[in-house]
Amino acid sequence: MIQLKKGREEIIYLLKKAIEKYKSETGHIIIQNTNRKNYEGLAQVLSEISNRLPETADELGHETYPPDKSQTDSKYPFRKYDITGGQIKDAISGIVSNPRHFLIDACYIYLYGVGQKAFALNPVDPNLILNTEDGSANSENDEINNVGISIDKEEISKTLKTVVGPLMTIIAAILAIALVIVVLQLINNTRKWNEIKDDMNILPYQPTRAEIDSLEGIWLCYTGSPQARISDANRYHKIVSNIMEIKYKDGYFTLTRYGASFNHVGFAQFEAPHIVSIYSRVKSKNDSDVSPRHSLLTLNTGKKYLPVISSSWNFDVGEKNKIIGIREVLIKQGKGGSIEEVMNEIENSSCQCKVIRWHQDNNEVKTYHLKNELLDSLNIPEIKSLIDEHSILLRDTDDSLMLWNKSLK
Numbered sequence: 001m002i003q004l005k006k007g008r009e010e011i012i013y014l015l016k017k018a019i020e021k022y023k024s025e026t027g028h029i030i031i032q033n034t035n036r037k038n039y040e041g042l043a044q045v046l047s048e049i050s051n052r053l054p055e056t057a058d059e060l061g062h063e064t065y066p067p068d069k070s071q072t073d074s075k076y077p078f079r080k081y082d083i084t085g086g087q088i089k090d091a092i093s094g095i096v097s098n099p100r101h102f103l104i105d106a107c108y109i110y111l112y113g114v115g116q117k118a119f120a121l122n123p124v125d126p127n128l129i130l131n132t133e134d135g136s137a138n139s140e141n142d143e144i145n146n147v148g149i150s151i152d153k154e155e156i157s158k159t160l161k162t163v164v165g166p167l168m169t170i171i172a173a174i175l176a177i178a179l180v181i182v183v184l185q186l187i188n189n190t191r192k193w194n195e196i197k198d199d200m201n202i203l204p205y206q207p208t209r210a211e212i213d214s215l216e217g218i219w220l221c222y223t224g225s226p227q228a229r230i231s232d233a234n235r236y237h238k239i240v241s242n243i244m245e246i247k248y249k250d251g252y253f254t255l256t257r258y259g260a261s262f263n264h265v266g267f268a269q270f271e272a273p274h275i276v277s278i279y280s281r282v283k284s285k286n287d288s289d290v291s292p293r294h295s296l297l298t299l300n301t302g303k304k305y306l307p308v309i310s311s312s313w314n315f316d317v318g319e320k321n322k323i324i325g326i327r328e329v330l331i332k333q334g335k336g337g338s339i340e341e342v343m344n345e346i347e348n349s350s351c352q353c354k355v356i357r358w359h360q361d362n363n364e365v366k367t368y369h370l371k372n373e374l375l376d377s378l379n380i381p382e383i384k385s386l387i388d389e390h391s392i393l394l395r396d397t398d399d400s401l402m403l404w405n406k407s408l409k
Helices: 007-026 036-050 085-092 101-112 116-121 140-145 153-199 209-215 346-351
Strands: 217-223 238-249 252-258 263-272 275-282 290-298 306-313 323-334 338-342 354-359 365-370 372-374 392-394
Touching: 007 036, 007 085, 007 101, 036 085, 036 101, 085 101, 101 116, 209 238, 209 263, 217 306, 238 365, 252 275, 252 338, 346 354
Parallel strands: none
Antiparallel strands: 217 238, 217 323, 238 252, 238 372, 252 263, 263 275, 275 290, 290 306, 306 323, 323 392, 338 354, 354 365
């Protein structure tokens, strides 16, 4: 079944044909721009046809239009089916998607002598037939682009350049400023970090792979700090064992030190070949720095029991917590695996201590009981002479703080 073009595409083609016929019949040229006055001559010709539509449906083959009974004595352009120059101007410019039916029928009758319905039965103009293969004989955009309204492309291009040019310049300037700010910030941050590293002696030395392996791992630590704890009347020759886990991370080492009563967290770094600084603090709930301590360790002695000199605390209660200098002993246990801190188990109660389990890579488990104990009960002679009361240095001299062997006799 033959189908006709509809809507915008149909009316644009009909009006262009009507303008050509009007020019050939009257000799008047219609300038196709946005001035509706230019179209009034054609509008009056089409109006004479459209106002007879209520009487010509059977004769000319168009849809039925009811008669205008409200203003029978009215004249152009106040009759019901009058067509104005503005209506033609809007329709031919493509801004009307659903044109008035009486305008369409008037154009068909003016051009082909019959209305739209009769034309569809015998379409004599193939340009009005809808091509069902591609959707339309000519694209709607082509019709709009081909209307007679004059558009100055150079003016549009000039306008775009006037608007877009400065806008792109502004955007480029903003991006350039943002880039400069980012680069300056990076330079400033790098400079500040280098200053901090120099001022605070951070990562002064890059350890070798062998040095990393020698420090990283699980360590057993013995310290005699309980001997300087005023609150313990039986503190003579008391020691406590800790487990320290050290891991390498981008030039420095992180550590967790598990104690009998509380844990320490911190970091370590090589200051020079084989010389290590260990910084830690008591791990608190609010991550505040509590009882900071610093230790110095030498790794190239070739000994199993490594003495460490530490600026530490006696870890007593309140005002009794005093700064002390102390010698500690570190014993390397091995590498790898994971540490489990055992809490609230029968084993804790039976030994009255903290239990640490080291799950090794070979699936074996080694258990440590961390508690205060007597130095004399430690069956390691090499350690006894290193961490007795002579290994502790008080900040202020205080004869009552340390318990000496002679005081017990």
